Amino acid sequence: RLRSYGLPAGRIRRIAHGPLEGSSVVVPRREPAQEGAARPVDILLFGRIKPYKGADLLLQAAAAMRRDLLQQARIHIVGQPFMDLGPLHTIVRDAGIEANVLIEPRFVSDAEVGQLLAAADIVVLPYRDIDASGVLMTAISAGVPIVATRVGLFAELLEDGKHGRVIPVNDHLALARALEELVQSSELRARIGRQVRALRDALPTWSSIAQD
Numbered sequence: 642r643l644r645s646y647g648l649p650a651g652r653i654r655r656i657a658h659g660p661l662e663g664s665s666v667v668v669p670r671r672e673p674a675q676e677g678a679a680r681p682v683d684i685l686l687f688g689r690i691k692p693y694k695g696a697d698l699l700l701q702a703a704a705a706m707r708r709d710l711l712q713q714a715r716i717h718i719v720g721q722p723f724m725d726l727g728p729l730h731t732i733v734r735d736a737g738i739e740a741n742v743l744i745e746p747r748f749v750s751d752a753e754v755g756q757l758l759a760a761a762d763i764v765v766l767p768y769r770d771i772d773a774s775g776v777l778m779t780a781i782s783a784g785v786p787i788v789a790t791r792v793g794l795f796a797e798l799l800e801d802g803k804h805g806r807v808i809p810v811n812d813h814l815a816l817a818r819a820l821e822e823l824v825q826s827s828e829l830r831a832r833i834g835r836q837v838r839a840l841r842d843a844l845p846t847w848s849s850i851a852q853d
Contacts, residue, residue, distance in 0.1 A: 642772065656850055656853060657844070657845045657850050657853075658773045658775075658778055658794065659778070659844060659845060659846060659847040659850050660778055660781060660782045660841055660844050660846075661775055661778045661779045661782055681713060681714050681715040681741075682713055682714040682715070682762045682763065682823075682824045682830075683714075683715055683717055683760050683761045683762045683763070684699075684714055684715065684716050684717065684761075684762070684763045684765055684820060684824075685717045685719070685757060685758070685760075685761035685763065685764050685765065685785075686699055686716075686717070686718045686719075686720075686764075686765045686766070686767070687717075687718075687719050687720050687749060687754070687757055687764075687776065688720045688749075688776045689720050689721050689722075689723055690718065690720045690721065690722040690723060690724060690726070690746065691723045691724055692724050692769075693768060693769045693770050693771075694766075694767070694768050694769075695766075695767030695768055695769055695790070695811075696718050696729055696767075697728060697729060697732060698767040698811065698812075698813045698816060699716060699718065699765055699767050699813075699816065700716065700718075700729055700732040700733055700736075700738075700742065701732060701813035701816075702767070702813040702814070702816035702817040702820060703716045703736070703738055703741065703742060703817070703820075704732065704735075704736035704738055705813060705814055705817040706817045706820060706821055706824075707821055710820075710821050710824045710825055711738065711741050711824075712741065713824055713825075714741060714820070714824050715741055715742075715743060716738075716741060716742045716743070717743045717745075717757075717761075718742075718743070718744045718745070719743075719744075719745040719747070719749060719757065720745075720746070720747075720748075720749055721746070721747060721748045721749070722746040726744065726746055729744060730744070754779060755783075758779070758780065758783035758785060759783075761783075761785050762785070762786070762823075762830055763785065763786050763787075763788060763805070763820070763823050763824075763830065764776075764780040764783075764785045764786070764787050764788075765787075765788045765789075765816070765820070766780075766787065766788070766789035766790065766795060767788075767789070767790055767808075767813075767816055768789070768790050768792060768793075768795070768810075769790070769792070769810055769811060770792060770793070770810075771792050771793040771794065771795060772793045772794065773793065773794045774793070774794055774795070777789065777794060777795060777798070777799075778844075780837075781798070781837055781840055781841045781844070782841055784834050784835075784837045784838035784841060785834060785837060786804070786805045786823055786830050786833040786834055786837060787799060787804055787805035787806075787837065788805050788806045788808065788816065788819045788820065788823070789805070789806075789807055789808070790807070790808055790809065790810045791807050791808065791809060791810065792810060795807065798840070803833070803836050804833060804836055804837050804840055805819075805823070805833055805837070806819035806822070806823070
């Protein structure tokens with residue numbers, strides 16, 4: 642991207658993005674939702690709500706999910722909006738999925754991020770475009786199964802089937818199938834969560850990044 646702006650390759654140096662963890666993220670995790678349990682599987686999209694982040698794709702995917710599996714889940718979109726949310730509410734209303742969707746258009750403090758991730762069973766990142774992502778690094782630090790599009794740092798760090806699912810951009814049906822797979826198996830979510838935590842432990846520390 643920088644080269645496309647005309648910056649010579651010799652003037653570009655690439656450094657790693659370290660894990661974002663601290664008191665606001667590293668919190669006691671509750672037990673994953675079990676199949677048939679009263680608590681729904683929490684599917685979280687958090688951070689600033691902008692068009693490129695694909696909240697509309699997540700809602701379209703929810704509408705395309707098998708209803709028996711959607712009934713076991715809660716789609717939770719929370720963050721400060723930087724777009725008109727009317728089209729999102731229209732998707733929810735037209736699909737008749739109001740009971741399984743929670744949209745909270747508000748600022749999320751750093752102190753609350755850990756609480757959101759502690760409650761989440763799956764983090765969804767259906768972005769249309771991205772370079773690096775602090776939200777991704779926060780989700781990795783929390784050891785949460787991740788469903789993300791095959792762009793930027795998502796494609797570089799996440800392995801499909803190991804850390805969750807890496808899906809094509811703008812493909813809400815692929816997103817729906819990925820969510821169905823994770824919702825219906827607490828064992829799969831637990832296994833993937835362990836592998837995400839292993840990825841977290843393999844990332845370079847900020848101290849090593851600073852020394853580089």
